[in-house]
Amino acid sequence: MTSRVLFRAAAMLLITIWTAFAAGPLFWVGVISLRSTSEFMNSPYALPEAWRFDKYVTAWTSSGYDVYFVNSLIVVLSAVAIVTVVGAMAAHCLARYRFPGNRAVYFLIFSTIVLPPQITIIALFQTLANIGLYDTRIGLILVYAAVQLPLTVYILESFFARIPADLFDAARIDGYSEWATFWKVAFPVAMPAIATVVILNTILLWNEFLYAVVLIVDDAKRTLPLGIQKFMGDQLEDYGMIATGLMIAIIPVVLIYAFFSEKLIQGMTAGAVK
Amino acid sequence: MPFRRRTLGVLAAIATAGATLTPLRAQAQEITLWSHWAAEQPKRQFVEEAIRRFQAANPGVTVKTTWYEKNALYAALRTALRAGQGPDVFYAEPDQVEYVQNNFLLDLTQGIDWDKVEPWARQIWTYNGRSYGLPLEAWTVEMYVNTKLLQELGGAVPASLQHTQSEFLELVRKARARNITPISAGVGDRPFTGAFLTHETLLMRLGKEDYGKLLGGQLRWDDPRVVDSLRFVRSLVEARAFPPGVATMQLGQSHTYFHTNPGTAFFPMGSWYTSRAFNPPDQGGQPADFPLGVMRIPLPDNAACPRCRTIAVGGSYVVNARTRHPDAARAFLNAFTTPEMGNLWLESVMVQTGIKADASRIQGARAGYFRQLAASNADAEYFFGIPLQILQGRVRDTFVQVVNNAFISGQASVEDVVRQMNAAQQAR
């Protein structure tokens, strides 16, 4: 019996250590974000003496985070809207219609999930520069939509394929066109899966850095990850302010997670359990 | 591509017109400027003052500035220029010959009062007989010292302003014995700040000509004089002269590390030290009563050229070859080339400049510092450019990784440096 107790104690200890390890860094940055840099330098691991929530206001108004945040919002939401519609149409089509090359198309799209981004980034840069979309939010939106397309099609296709055929037959008898069938029948039925990909794509794109750093230079068009990087200055590092900026980038994602954790986990684990 | 054709047309028109200082057309023009120095208040204020004066003298022309940190600026420029875009005027340093080679820069041979610019500084920006950059900033490598700490260590600033290598090593050991870090340096975010001691030692030991050959690849790194010089720096490393975290310490941190916390005796740094250290203390500047001294880099035994030291052109402004406002951009740059602006630079920035100016006229609280800097540079024989501005491609990358970083953080021995630099020279 003692061995059992010891085992339990050891397990609890390890779990506690891992929890501190996993959650500690975020907690620490959260604390720094409410302290001034000089307070932080005097004692990096103390709790705030005064809770300086006004730093969030300062970061927002005078460090440009309002611009970066709005840019991120515009780019991510537009890209997600586009990729959801485009991806859902393709997924519905691949799941529903039998035509020669169906599986080939599916495989082609699917296989790009594992594509290393370097293989496209250089040529995307050249291409966007050629057509005048380099350093524009539209260019970045289109690229983001293309990048997330395979994953979106993949998750949605498996869901659409499970929609019972009777539903479509009934729709046809009711005189729905193929187009109307998609929008009025398939799309609403697939709402749970759509929500999953929307949330998943939002988080992945919110955090995206490589494409943004290559395709955007204008300060007024930077997204949050670029904006944060800009503050990794060479002057006296303003740790307190950088931490505030980090939290501004993290909080929306944590909020999404808090409200939609089940959906998000479904999205991230989709298929992986099979 | 209509944009490109129009730009070419404009360029051709300018070329035929001779492009001298034509009065600017009255229509509203906006010049965009991307500049480093986001956090270097004195330089930034100087440029902002210049813009104010320029705009007052040229109604209808406005200058829109975006301030960057250096690394972010370089990254942005490389892609923007490659994409055929970019600002009208931007910050560049003369090592960026690739801009010239790829025709990204507007020829500034005409339209600038070059007789108001130091000839050597113009020379550094001249390729194939054409000048491409306005050399605002010039700088030398100095050994900054906390004189109070130096006295506590039983040392003093010699009359020659230069220790011998053995004296210097002795002071380093004394500091270490008292648990003081002797020399501050930060190479985490800069490719050259860790190489100052090494290349200045090499320059004095080899003399200008052979040092030039070393950087040019005609002299090998296993030359005994080179090995000697590396040994000296290595002996400092072995005496634990540098901060333990030097490999990841950033440039800004290394300043604070020298003058405030924890405080070191020495700080080999470009003379643009002042542009950070003379900020108010709460913005990373040195304490108000800081006992700053300026010395030369320690003198090697058997130095071929004891008075030799490096002078480099640093921050400069250049014009994008594809600008739509070439006249206005040239006029903007030319607004910097007056003795008044040169003196304003010296007074406010406290770093040398490529604009002709009269340092003796500097007045005010910081005049003493400028006399110290002048004393350190008395009778100097200058070599133009730091290695980074001369090396290209793989040798440059190796120099940055090995000499600048791994060598002074103790991760590369003298033999490693010799082997890797020789290999990189052969690979080019």
Place this chain on the structure above:
Amino acid sequence: MTAIDAMAAPMPAVAEERPVWAAVVPFLLPAAVFYLGLTAYPVVRTIWNSFHHVLPAGDDFVGMANYAELWADDTFWRAVRNTLTWALAAPLLEVGIAMLLALALYAKVPGARFLRIAWFTPVLMSYVVVGIIWAWIYNYDWGAVNVLLRTIGLDEWTRPWLGTTDTALPALILVTTWMWTGFNMVVLLAALHSLPSEVMEASELDRCGWGSKLWHVIVPLVRPTILNLLVLSFVGKMKIFDLVWIATKGGPLWSTETVSTYTYKRAFEWSTFDLGYPSAIATVWFVIVMAGVGVLTWALRQRQKLEY
């Protein structure tokens, strides 16, 4: 899913008798435009680039010169070695630890709901944020790691973790482990919950030891999930860029250089302005990654369902 699997997969259940191109084309067209324009064409153009010097002034055909240079490029091979080390070590760490954590939650330790959230959160952050936080944690003077070591009297163990060639790569591998273990844990937990409860109860009754129960009963049952996670993690590490770029830029002495950072440096940071050579790196890496995934999936003989 391999090519063969995909081809052999059953056709959609809802079959139309008549040709449906009129419906198929409009539905597929937008995706096809995106796919061809912003994925397929860039891939082809990159491969085309790799046989040229691509300079602002124009392109010169150079044949295999870029590939020949690549073959002799020590930095490239260094980057390959680092990336492969990462891609092979990280999956084992992440999935191994995740399995233990998932079992803990499956065994209903107190506070399981809170723990699941706490462990999962790191994966929500961007690599930029993570890179900055961990560069601070590894800071020599005040970073948590060294502060902790000094507190427990191990002063001689302190070092600049990201500034030392021996420790920089392991330190970064630890960061990705920190980040991704929670995600793997959640997936494994879902897999455990989907197991028929009789199996678990049966092994409970057998009273076999914990270790053997884990190894002989649980692991085989969730083996497909584990293999999928391993491949997923492998692919993620083969692409890694942001974390390195923010935390070390590949230094010191190329000890954390990855293929992605080297490609980026050669394309957008080196003074050459040539896009041909980095395209050759990207092409070679593309082939290696695709081959790696192919070999892994073939060797594991499992249906792969990948996400990233």
